Amino acid sequence: MNDHTRDDSADELGVNAYNVARIQEKWLARWDELKPFSTSDPADNRPRKYILDMFPYPSGDLHMGHAEAYTLGDVIARYWRQQGFNVLHPIGWDSFGLPAENAAIKRGIDPRVWTYDNIAQQRSSMRRLAASFDWDRVLHTSDPEYYKWNQWLFLKLYEKGLAYRKASWVNWCPHDQTVLANEQVVDGRCERCDNLVTKKKLTQWYFKITDYADRLIDDLKQLEGFWPSRVIAMQRNWIGRSTGAEVDFRVDGRDAAVTVFTTRPDTLYGATFMVVAPDSDLAAELVAASTPEVQKNFADYLETVQRTSEIDRQDDSRPKTGVFIDRFAINPVNGERLPIWVADYVLADYGTGAIMAVPAHDQRDLDFAITFDLPVRVVIDTNAPITGAIPIITPEQLEAGEVPPLDPKATGVPLLGDGRMINSGSLDGLSKANGQAKMIELLQAQGIGRAAKTFRLRDWLISRQRYWGTPIPILHTDDGDEIPVPFDQLPIELPGTEGLDMQPKGTSPLGGATAWRDVTLPDGRVAHRDPDTMDTFVDSSWYFLRYLSANDATQAFDPAEAEKWAPVDHYVGGITHAVLHLLYSRFITKFLFDEGLISFTEPFGQLLTQGMVQMNGSAMSKSRGNLVKLSDQLDEHGSDAVRLTMAFAGPPEDDIDWADVSPAGSAKFLARAWRLSGDVTSAPEVEWKTGDVALRRVTHRLLADAPGMIEALKFNVVVARVMELVNAIRKVIDSGAGPADAAVREATELVAVLLSLFAPYTAADMWERLGYPPGIETAGLRKPDPTLLVEDQVTAVIQVDGKVRDRLEVSPTIDSDELEALARASEAVIRSIGDREIVNVIVRAPRVVNIATK
RNA sequence: GCGGGAGUGGUGAAAUGGUAGACACGCAGGAUUUAGGAUCCUGUGCCGAAAGGCGUGUGGGUUCGAGUCCCACCUUCCGCACCA
Numbered sequence: 001m002n003d004h005t006r007d008d009s010a011d012e013l014g015v016n017a018y019n020v021a022r023i024q025e026k027w028l029a030r031w032d033e034l035k036p037f038s039t040s041d042p043a044d045n046r047p048r049k050y051i052l053d054m055f056p057y058p059s060g061d062l063h064m065g066h067a068e069a070y071t072l073g074d075v076i077a078r079y080w081r082q083q084g085f086n087v088l089h090p091i092g093w094d095s096f097g098l099p100a101e102n103a104a105i106k107r108g109i110d111p112r113v114w115t116y117d118n119i120a121q122q123r124s125s126m127r128r129l130a131a132s133f134d135w136d137r138v139l140h141t142s143d144p145e146y147y148k149w150n151q152w153l154f155l156k157l158y159e160k161g162l163a164y165r166k167a168s169w170v171n172w173c174p175h176d177q178t179v180l181a182n183e184q185v186v187d188g189r190c191e192r193c194d195n196l197v198t199k200k201k202l203t204q205w206y207f208k209i210t211d212y213a214d215r216l217i218d219d220l221k222q223l224e225g226f227w228p229s230r231v232i233a234m235q236r237n238w239i240g241r242s243t244g245a246e247v248d249f250r251v252d253g254r255d256a257a258v259t260v261f262t263t264r265p266d267t268l269y270g271a272t273f274m275v276v277a278p279d280s281d282l283a284a285e286l287v288a289a290s291t292p293e294v295q296k297n298f299a300d301y302l303e304t305v306q307r308t309s310e311i312d313r314q315d316d317s318r319p320k321t322g323v324f325i326d327r328f329a330i331n332p333v334n335g336e337r338l339p340i341w342v343a344d345y346v347l348a349d350y351g352t353g354a355i356m357a358v359p360a361h362d363q364r365d366l367d368f369a370i371t372f373d374l375p376v377r378v379v380i381d382t383n384a385p386i387t388g389a390i391p392i393i394t395p396e397q398l399e400a401g402e403v404p405p406l407d408p409k410a411t412g413v414p415l416l417g418d419g420r421m422i423n424s425g426s427l428d429g430l431s432k433a434n435g436q437a438k439m440i441e442l443l444q445a446q447g448i449g450r451a452a453k454t455f456r457l458r459d460w461l462i463s464r465q466r467y468w469g470t471p472i473p474i475l476h477t478d479d480g481d482e483i484p485v486p487f488d489q490l491p492i493e494l495p496g497t498e499g500l501d502m503q504p505k506g507t508s509p510l511g512g513a514t515a516w517r518d519v520t521l522p523d524g525r526v527a528h529r530d531p532d533t534m535d536t537f538v539d540s541s542w543y544f545l546r547y548l549s550a551n552d553a554t555q556a557f558d559p560a561e562a563e564k565w566a567p568v569d570h571y572v573g574g575i576t577h578a579v580l581h582l583l584y585s586r587f588i589t590k591f592l593f594d595e596g597l598i599s600f601t602e603p604f605g606q607l608l609t610q611g612m613v614q615m616n617g618s619a620m621s622k623s624r625g626n627l628v629k630l631s632d633q634l635d636e637h638g639s640d641a642v643r644l645t646m647a648f649a650g651p652p653e654d655d656i657d658w659a660d661v662s663p664a665g666s667a668k669f670l671a672r673a674w675r676l677s678g679d680v681t682s683a684p685e686v687e688w689k690t691g692d693v694a695l696r697r698v699t700h701r702l703l704a705d706a707p708g709m710i711e712a713l714k715f716n717v718v719v720a721r722v723m724e725l726v727n728a729i730r731k732v733i734d735s736g737a738g739p740a741d742a743a744v745r746e747a748t749e750l751v752a753v754l755l756s757l758f759a760p761y762t763a764a765d766m767w768e769r770l771g772y773p774p775g776i777e778t779a780g781l782r783k784p785d786p787t788l789l790v791e792d793q794v795t796a797v798i799q800v801d802g803k804v805r806d807r808l809e810v811s812p813t814i815d816s817d818e819l820e821a822l823a824r825a826s827e828a829v830i831r832s833i834g835d836r837e838i839v840n841v842i843v844r845a846p847r848v849v850n851i852a853t854k
Numbered sequence: 855g856c857g858g859g860a861g862u863g864g865u866g867a868a869a870u871g872g873u874a875g876a877c878a879c880g881c882a883g884g885a886u887u888u889a890g891g892a893u894c895c896u897g898u899g900c901c902g903a904a905a906g907g908c909g910u911g912u913g914g915g916u917u918c919g920a921g922u923c924c925c926a927c928c929u930u931c932c933g934c935a936c937c938a
Contacts, residue, residue: 230858230933237857237934244938262938275938316855316936345936355938363855364936456937578933648878650867660866662879664891669878672893717868720877727877734894797873802919804873842918848872850918 018671020638023765028127030764036777037081037132039088046086050565051077052544052604054573054581055092058118059099062125064613064620065574067630068656070131071646071758072610072715073572077132078757079710082780088565089132090547092139093119096147097536098176098192101468101502110497111468115142125630129639130760132777137550141539146546147470148491149556150538153588154473155484156595162208163462165482169279169348170461172200177504178465179204181535182458183238183580199306205472205532206459209587213455216586217241219602227607228653231578238579240456245440247356247449249274249329251340253289258282258329261351261454264361265443266435269424270379271356272369273339274329275322277346278305280353283325286340290326297323298342305344313344320345320368331356332448333425333439343368351454359408366414376409377423380432384420460584462535467494467502467509469533475519477527492529508532540581541588544568544603562598571604578609608713611655613646620658628658640759641667647715647758670762673726673755676748677766679733681740684771691743692736696788698728699747703784706754715758722754745770753779798823799850805832816843823849 053073056066077089095115104111119140126133139146157163171180175195179202184191209216217239220232244263251258260274276283278301287298301323305313312318322343329338338356345364346355359369360378369376383406408414418432426442427435443449463472471492473485485492495516500509511517511531519527548561567589573581582604589603612619615626633642644666649656688696702721709718729747733739749770756763756776767776791812796819798806806828810819820843823829829851836853843849 228858233858234933240934240937242937260938264938313936318936320936343936345938347937350937357938362938364938367936454937456934575932648866654867657866660879662866665879668893714868716866717877720868723877730894795873799872799919802872802917807873840918842872844872848919850872852918 018674018762020640020667020761023761024128024639027130027761027764030774031130034774035135036775037077037087037089037134038136039086039134040136044086046084048565049077049080049085049087049570050544050568051080051087051089051570052547052568052572053089053091054571054577055094055540055543056122057094057097057099058115058122060118061121062129062630064628064630064633064658066122067129067633067642068613068646069572069574069610070126070129071643072608072652073570074129074131074643075647075710075715075757076570076572076608076713078760078777081132081777082753082756083707084778084780088137088547089134090137090139090550091126091131091133091135092137092543092547092550093122093141094536094540094543095119095140095142096469096533096539098178098466098468100142101466104468104497105502105504112142115468116140125634128634129643132760137547139543139546139550141470141536141543142468144491144493145553146543147539149542149546150470150534151473151485151490151492152487152556153538153542154470154534155487155490157207157591158474158484160591160595162211162591163205164208165203165205167201167203169199170202170204171197172202173197175504176466177506179461179463181461181537183460183537183583204461204463205530205534206461207538207587209460209584210455210457212587212590213239213241213457215590215601216457216583219586219590222602223607226605228575228609231575231582231607231609234578235583238457238583241453242455243451243453245436245443245449246352246452247332247443249332249338249356251286252328252330252337254286254327257448258354259352260354260356261452262356262358264358264436265439265449266421266424266427266430266432267358267361267379268331268333268356268439269427270358270360270377271331271336271338272359272375272377273341273357275341275343275346275355275357275365275368276325277348277353278302278342278344280348282353283342286327287325287342294323294326298325301342308344320364320371322368322372324372332443332446339374341368341372349458350456359414361408361414361416363414363416366408366412370409370412378406378408378415379421379423380415380419380435381406381422382415382417382419460535460537460587462538463532464535465506465508465531466504466533467497467500469536470539471510472530472532472534474530475521475527476530477521477525479525481527483521483527537581537584541584542592544571544585545592545598557597559597566598567600567602568604570606570608572608572610574612575609582607608652610652614655614657616659617657633663637663637667638670638761640670640762643760644670644719644758648719650716652713652715669723669726670755670759672730673722673751674762674766676726676729676733676744676751677769679739680745680748680770682742682745684745686742686745688742688746690741691746692732692741693743693788693792695728695732695736695741695743695747696785697791698725699743699750700784700788702750702754703781704789706781710757718754719758722751725751749779750781752776753781794846796823796846797848798826798829799848800829800832801853802850803832805829810846812846814846816845819843819845819849823851 051073053070077087081087100111100115103114141147154163171185173180173190173195175193176190180190180197185197188197189195190197217236220236223232242263244261245265246259246261247268248257248259287295322341324339324341327340329340331338357365359365359376421427421430421435427438430438440451471494473492475483475485495513501512502509508531517529519529521527545557545562548565549558552558585603590601592598593601615628618624620627641663645661645663649661702725706718725747729744732741732744752763752766764776793809794812796808796810797804806826808822820841833853838851839854840852
């Protein structure tokens, strides 16, 4: 007969029953009153931690993914609080953006209404989830108090020449009727609405992130071990640095040379033609001076190219197309006349928009040469042996004459490997690497080329032709002047939506706000505000600094506060921002460092990219019919059970399939743990030392292990260990030393303190039932007693030839000889050895004996 | 093609080179119950009646000892990709 079961059914009021709703209600009210997570005391001299969750976009209520992210961040925040740190754990809303505007259009309301309603709902869900946020530092990027500082940031960049306007072919989403940054085009489609992206030539604002490309790639080294390797790899990929050389080619009938970029300067003697991107200025210029026939062919070709969708264009199995434009370039190393072609496999905005084609040693060039029957010249003998490298051709192959032919045009396979240079004048005989170095030297000496690198990263296009964003603080005069709005006139607030045509039409709705738009300058000229708004990724590129001075009306952030708190110690969020937000934030951080406003160059120390919450193997969505609503889960199981399930499901970076986990099981466990707090009959002052030693050992082993496991983010294992402890306590209460034993209290208190990270309501209530005033949040983990970490008995494993044959219970201090003797005496071991000869005995007292036989 | 991961029971998952499968879910049996989808207990990798054997994607290697380290391969997921 168990007392706890009788209590449950006997108490009609449920005071002794684990009543989730009652416990939640009670503690929510207390926490509102006590504000245990405020960081407003400037005299607080505890060590500090800055724990940050990526702030949400208010697109409705919180969903399961939010719940996971906020649970994980909250466990980290609550842990460091338990460890005696002053923990800053703020929250805010990324509240500008398209969905609000689209919802507003659909319903004929102001986007503010939709946005702030959703924020209120999300805020209440976060409170219910018991996320330990500091509610005094809340920010919304759509508040003028926030976006004023976006405009400040823009002007800072503008001052330094890092915000500029240029005309260029840009990504255009025909559905959202706005331009997109490269990072927002996914597989040729709009990241937001999934429609095919087209190209448009427009004059737009850019941030010059490419000035920081080297630092953005080099500083990734600092993040190794702190960021997931795949995020680092994705950023490295995205920035895409290639090193090689620029080579200047003279062109017949043109004064200036044409410069090409190549990663293979060693193959310059193998160049047999030149290719120019069809949509480049260079192509247009070269064609303009060519024959009328060429001009017509080119015009036709350009039109075809521009009709090709981004997706088709990227299909590399597509046959090569192009037109010869009857112009010639001169190879600077051998004076050969190379025909110039225009082809869409060369991109206008990468490198210089023109390449030297070396078909013998490049697949694309070879495909093109074969299609148009252009000459192919091998300049590296890839069959020739290279000292110190693994030979591609074995001596046996050489002997038998089985040597691959050096004839790419016949085989269709370019020679990409290493070898010895041929047909290359003074470079003959060199290896690939030496040939590259030597060629760069030669080019440099003659002033016709130089070492160079180029990036895949493009400048960040930040203009958007939409309403719900930060107005760009620039005035345009009719005579074409660009006038930055003075700092003291910020913020430029968004006008109301009244009277504005909000329909997407390719130009910003703000262009129609005439009263807002037209400004008379001090010199009497009339200027117009820039009608575009900023990409919302500008808002989120520095928000982690705004939290530090969230209510400061005089500056974006106080450098002294940044010095105190930043950079962020732990950043938690989805992998979806591996490139976008994280790259932009790193860029802006480096810029602010250069401005002398902060003293660090990377914004986020540890990055935890949590997995996704799925249902039956795929991402949840209404259309798939597998949507699990967070609010339903919270209603059904309670916040603690949902949080615990998130933490227990597996490693935090792994996906969780909600069909595979058991919130009901979590709730069951929490009830079981909670009941312990009612069973404990000893007083808080009880003398620990008198307690059951076996249970104390379990408790103290967990005290010793928990911090390391939590800091390694092994939350699932910590929860498992707490479950083990709960099982052990239950046994001692029911069939051991009983509920009055000191070890029962000691262990139950540890259960409560560790559960306070995962299940704060249950833990707070347990703490109260254990006889303490509110404050479990900072109760702390006691130091483990080292004498209790030594076991009184260990299991020694006896192996024969590496296979376990017996297990012996021995003293942990047993010496090797004694253990070996015991092992040799074991029945099972003797039987297993049989009549074989023992050749070696390895003894690792007290754990292992391995007897090797022959 | 380039880059980064991952392969362990029916399922989610554990495991400083030293007892593989901790802790759960599920399932089976039992106790208590008018009943239980509550609570508690027991069992549960596979084969085998048992003794025992076999087991961490495959094949090699290092080691007294390998899920863990090394090499090759297979399968899978993700990111980038006509990037010169």
